[in-house]
Amino acid sequence: MKVLVAMSGGVDSSVAAALLRDEGHQVVGATMRLWGGESDSGCCSVADVEDARRVAAQLGIDHHVLNLADEFHTHVVEPYVADHVAGRTPNPCIECNRHLKFDVFLERAEVLGYDAVATGHHARRVQLADGTWRIARAVDSAKDQSYVLHPLTPEALGRVLFPVGAMTKAEVRDRAAALGLRTAEKAESQDVCFITSTEGRRKFLAARTELHPGRVVDVDGTELGTVAAVETVTLGQRRGVGASGGAARRFVVDVDVPGRTVTVGPPERLMVDHADLDRMVWAGPSQGGTVPDGPVLAQCSAHGDPRPARVEDLGGGAARVWFEEPSRRVAPGQSVVLYATDPANGEYVVGGGLAT
Amino acid sequence: MSALIDLDHAATTPVRPEVVAAMEPFAELDYGNPSGSHRLARAAVRALDEARERCAAVLGCAPGEVVFTSGGTESDNQAVAGGMPPRSGTPVCSAAEHHAVLDVVQALDGSVVAVDAAGRIRLDLLATELDRLAATDRPPAVVSVMLANNEVGTISDLVEVRHVVDRHAPGTPLHTDAVQAAAWLDVADAAAHADLVSVSGHKLGSPKGIGALVVHHGAQVRPLLLGGGQERGRRSGTVNVAGAVGLATALELTAGSLRENGGRVAALRDRLADGLLDRVDGLVETVVVDRDRSHVLPGTCHVCIPGVDSETLLLLMEGAGVCASAGSSCSSGAAEGSHVVAACGVPPELAAGAVRLTLGRTSTDADVDAVLEALPAAVERLRSRA
Numbered sequence: 224m225k226v227l228v229a230m231s232g233g234v235d236s237s238v239a240a241a242l243l244r245d246e247g248h249q250v251v252g253a254t255m256r257l258w259g260g261e262s263d264s265g266c267c268s269v270a271d272v273e274d275a276r277r278v279a280a281q282l283g284i285d286h287h288v289l290n291l292a293d294e295f296h297t298h299v300v301e302p303y304v305a306d307h308v309a310g311r312t313p314n315p316c317i318e319c320n321r322h323l324k325f326d327v328f329l330e331r332a333e334v335l336g337y338d339a340v341a342t343g344h345h346a347r348r349v350q351l352a353d354g355t356w357r358i359a360r361a362v363d364s365a366k367d368q369s370y371v372l373h374p375l376t377p378e379a380l381g382r383v384l385f386p387v388g389a390m391t392k393a394e395v396r397d398r399a400a401a402l403g404l405r406t407a408e409k410a411e412s413q414d415v416c417f418i419t420s421t422e423g424r425r426k427f428l429a430a431r432t433e434l435h436p437g438r439v440v441d442v443d444g445t446e447l448g449t450v451a452a453v454e455t456v457t458l459g460q461r462r463g464v465g466a467s468g469g470a471a472r473r474f475v476v477d478v479d480v481p482g483r484t485v486t487v488g489p490p491e492r493l494m495v496d497h498a499d500l501d502r503m504v505w506a507g508p509s510q511g512g513t514v515p516d517g518p519v520l521a522q523c524s525a526h527g528d529p530r531p532a533r534v535e536d537l538g539g540g541a542a543r544v545w546f547e548e549p550s551r552r553v554a555p556g557q558s559v560v561l562y563a564t565d566p567a568n569g570e571y572v573v574g575g576g577l578a579t
Numbered sequence: 580m581s582a583l584i585d586l587d588h589a590a591t592t593p594v595r596p597e598v599v600a601a602m603e604p605f606a607e608l609d610y611g612n613p614s615g616s617h618r619l620a621r622a623a624v625r626a627l628d629e630a631r632e633r634c635a636a637v638l639g640c641a642p643g644e645v646v647f648t649s650g651g652t653e654s655d656n657q658a659v660a661g662g663m664p665p666r667s668g669t670p671v672c673s674a675a676e677h678h679a680v681l682d683v684v685q686a687l688d689g690s691v692v693a694v695d696a697a698g699r700i701r702l703d704l705l706a707t708e709l710d711r712l713a714a715t716d717r718p719p720a721v722v723s724v725m726l727a728n729n730e731v732g733t734i735s736d737l738v739e740v741r742h743v744v745d746r747h748a749p750g751t752p753l754h755t756d757a758v759q760a761a762a763w764l765d766v767a768d769a770a771a772h773a774d775l776v777s778v779s780g781h782k783l784g785s786p787k788g789i790g791a792l793v794v795h796h797g798a799q800v801r802p803l804l805l806g807g808g809q810e811r812g813r814r815s816g817t818v819n820v821a822g823a824v825g826l827a828t829a830l831e832l833t834a835g836s837l838r839e840n841g842g843r844v845a846a847l848r849d850r851l852a853d854g855l856l857d858r859v860d861g862l863v864e865t866v867v868v869d870r871d872r873s874h875v876l877p878g879t880c881h882v883c884i885p886g887v888d889s890e891t892l893l894l895l896m897e898g899a900g901v902c903a904s905a906g907s908s909c910s911s912g913a914a915e916g917s918h919v920v921a922a923c924g925v926p927p928e929l930a931a932g933a934v935r936l937t938l939g940r941t942s943t944d945a946d947v948d949a950v951l952e953a954l955p956a957a958v959e960r961l962r963s964r965a
Contacts, residue, residue, distance in 0.1 A: 331894075334964050
């Protein structure tokens with residue numbers, strides 16, 4: 224096969240390219256330049272492009288740089304800012320996968336004559352008995368990225384490979400070291416790739432939208448203090464809202480951006496029995512084709528523990544997830560990803576959407 | 580992989596065999612540092628003196644007016660900033676300048692003057708801006724207008740620019756970036772009215788890393804690099820003797836074949852541009868109206884193709900063996916939107932399909948044939964997917 228490997232300059236995609244090459248595929252590497260601004264942790268700095276280029280040279284494969292900065296700005300950065308303004312908690316990695324890596328990049332690869340694209344994500348692609356492709360959890364559960372890959376359509380998934388999903392991170396690093404790749408010991412990227420650790424989220428947002436101070440009140444109406452920017456507060460948050468000093472534990476139980484008010488309360492005020500989702504993407508033969516009526520596991524944040532649940536399709540891209548046990552409310556804008564389990568494939572994605 | 584077809588001669592050119600031969604003695608034999616006084620040094624000094632005289636003869640200046648630099652970017656920086664520290668006053672340039680000029684002007688809080696649809700500085704706006712600046716406490720410090728544009732190929736008339744500068748800001752030095760032009764035009768004539776002229780060796784068949792800044796007519800330029808005081812104190816650092824010899828040789832060979840090479844390449848370019856216009860629906864030849872290319876460098880064919888993303892198009896063409904460019908690249912190698920094409924008033928959706936095809940002295944009929952096959956096929960493929 225002719226495979227275009229998305230090489231971020233990290234160890235995982237470096238090894239992904241090496242594995243495919245060793246399997247005898249015609250492999251070409253490509254680094255997406257996503258962000259024109261300053262960044263110290265992203266997959267798009269000049270240093271990372273250089274790492275990807277040098278690894279490609281070591282592997283003896285061609286390497287290209289694709290400039291997707293405009294698309295990234297439109298589909299990831301702008302919505303990220305808009306979500307904060309609307310009081311939501313976005314996950315930009317998911318939007319990048321949805322719109323960039325497995326839409327624009329996949330489309331470019333196809334036009335250029337590639338049979339498939341590959342990335343260094345830790346996830347597995349499994350084929351169910353009915354012939355459909357699904358995303359399943361990686362062998363290394365601590366590194367599993369199936370959550371951020373959930374919006375891949377079944378059509379896209381048929382043309383995507385995750386070569387390192389069957390390996391542990393330690394195995395990936397060992398392989399890179401054995402090949403003498405310069406990325407073998409490279410630190411992992413953290414957090415949001417387009418925001419530098421020195422700049423921080425608030426400064427990044429402040430440069431792009433107006434942030435507003437807000438009051439912090441207890442559920443009984445007691446004024447507790449203020450926050451510098453109500454747009455940066457997330458439901459369920461405990462730190463940074465001046466609510467940690469009291470005797471009782473207090474969590475953010477409501478964020479009212481237009482009213483410039485953050486309400487805190489005891490943890491039980493966050494407990495709910497369901498979550499409503501929109502922008503659902505159902506895995507399976509076609510979108511909306513397969514709504515599981517059995518039990519599922521609902522993962523409600525990138526590193527959250529899956530919760531036993533059932534799902535109800537409300538139509539029009541909406542769904543309701545019923546938790547088996549009272550659960551912490553999901554912050555609006557966060558993705559809830561649903562997994563089914565079978566002995567052959569382990570946990571695999573059956574659908575996902577955004578909490579409303 | 581099939582043979583590589585180089586349609587990116589504006590980016591760089593192959594080194595001429597005569598240049599390699601001329602430089603060769605300075606690697607192991609006459610390797611001396613020209614700043615010394617012993618025999619080894621004297622051989623290097625002699626070579627450097629001769630190279631300087633030969634460059635001066637081609638560039639139309641006195642030998643003492645040639646400052647050897649590391650290339651076009653350094654020459655542009657020194658000319659525009661005026662040295663270190665920079666000149667007082669306001670540097671002025673056109674909106675279509677190379678980043679080596681434009682970014683310096685912007686860093687020094689200078690003025691950028693709009694260009695017309697062909698990419699030439701608007702003389703009326705230049706006059707207005709010079710008048711405006713003259714009345715401030717930061718009057719014009721330098722005016723920089725490129726002799727020929729590196730992306731779209733438009734040649735400027737420096738006589739007109741000189742008249743405007745003399746009338747509205749008398750005494751202000753005029754700089755021209757002749758980096759692209761030097762491969763095609765008689766710089767001594769075309770840039771005769773400029774006080775400062777930048778050239779670069781690798782655009783005309785010498786290696787990268789050598790260039791020159793011509794400092795004419797008593798123009799005042801301080802050094803950017805301080806140190807040993809080489810180049811009459813205008814550029815410190817041990818002079819690249821082999822590079823200077825290479826530059827001199829390349830300039831002479833280029834000057835000696837200007838008419839013949841220009842005519843031959845212009846004919847190739849015309850066949851290329853006409854062929855693309857005939858074969859690709861909606862293709863627009865940038866800065867050219869009714870196929871009149873008399874104002875464009877012989878080697879340049881810049882086109883915009885509606886409904887096509889140039890980055891993908893270039894990758895498809897590379898697959899067919901053709902190397903071309905979208906105009907400019909950032910340090911990572913990714914294509915970037917061109918400020919030149921935008922300055923010429925090309926709408927963004929058309930500019931997204933910009934492709935610069937540049938021919939050179941080694942280009943052949945077969946190269947043109949290959950592009951006339953590869954480019955329309957790539958456009959067809961992209962449009963059928965849209």
